Amino acid sequence: MLIRATAIVCAVRAHGEHGAVARLLTPEDGLLPGYVRGGHARRMRPVLQAGNLVAAEYRARSEEQLAALTVELLHSRAGLFAEPLPAAAIEWVTALTAVTLPEGLSYPRLHAALDAVLSAIEAAPSARGWAGALVRYELLLLSELGFGLDLASCAASGAVEDLAWVSPKSGQAVSREAGAPYADRLLPLPRFLLAGGEAGWDDVRQALRLTGFFLERDLLSGPRRSVLDARERLLGRVRRLAEG
Known part of the structure; x- marks a missing residue:
């Protein structure tokens, strides 16, 4: 398996003394974990910061194996x-x-x-x-x-204007007029x-x-x-x- 992608760092956890398992969100392959050798070392921590944009390369002998991951920083948000x-x-x-x-x-x-x-x-x-x-x-x-x-529309009346609430049961909008008697049970x-x-x-x-x-x-x-x-x-x- 070989995947190269521009990815967003979402989560990192230490693995072993110096390594780390990083979970990155890629555009085409979704959320992918990978083992970064030295990922827990000081020089890599600013790279594997949540929110950073990186060039990622995943390599594994099979799709079932945790891939070896190398990353190169493209855009840092560490300052935030x-x-x-x-x-x-x-x-x-x-x-x-x-x-x-x-x-x-x-x-x-x-x-x-x-x-x-x-x-x-x-x-x-x-x-x-x-x-x-x-x-x-x-x-x-x-x-x-x-x-x-x-x-998009009121669960009770079908109205598309003056939508003011959301039903916690159905997840559908409710208009101000239709929801007024039940306001204490609805979400603004x-x-x-x-x-x-x-x-x-x-x-x-x-x-x-x-x-x-x-x-x-x-x-x-x-x-x-x-x-x-x-x-x-x-x-x-x-x-x-x-x-x-």
């Missing part, structure tokens, strides 16, 4: 880890990708969307400028894995998810609550729940900014 909020966002979105995607299946839309989220975090002066991209990535991931939300649907544009802090918190509910229910059960610690760190930083 000096700022608590961007660091928390990158930690969360890459960890989410690593624990939810099955290995070896192609998800080109997710690869492109993850790179776009990371680029937005890098470029935007405020978290409100990239929060929408992060939430839309979470929505896309849910959809690609078979748990997509239907935000921030308008920016439908209309675009920059979101306020309340909108960001509501959007993260919305996607978080379905991610936790549908994808992050059992051992995968440990990744929710990274999400809590992100939510905590968002709350402090919103309240400050």
Whole structure:
């Protein structure tokens, strides 16, 4: 097996004294693990930083064998880890990708969307400028894995305007009028998810609550729940900014 690809570093764990197993998201072959000789050594740690873009080469005698992986840094996002909020966002979105995607299946839309989220975090002066991209990535991931939300029309009336809620049971939007009697049982649907544009802090918190509910229910059960610690760190930083 020989695979060469431009890939995004999603997760790395030490393996042996100096080696590491890295899980990278590639455009055509999806999430792939590989053993990096010396990957846990000091000189390689800045390369195998979550969120970095690397040129990856996987070699293995068979598809069942853990491939030997060599990487060359193409674009570093390590500097973003000096700022608590961007660091928390990158930690969360890459960890989410690593624990939810099955290995070896192609998800080109997710690869492109993850790179776009990371680029937005890098470029935007405020978290409100990239929060929408992060939430839309979470929505896309849910959809690609078979748990997509239907935000196009009201579950009760079929209306396509004034959608204000999402049913936690069906994952479908609900109009403001139809949902008013059941508002305490529905999840708010921030308008920016439908209309675009920059979101306020309340909108960001509501959007993260919305996607978080379905991610936790549908994808992050059992051992995968440990990744929710990274999400809590992100939510905590968002709350402090919103309240400050």
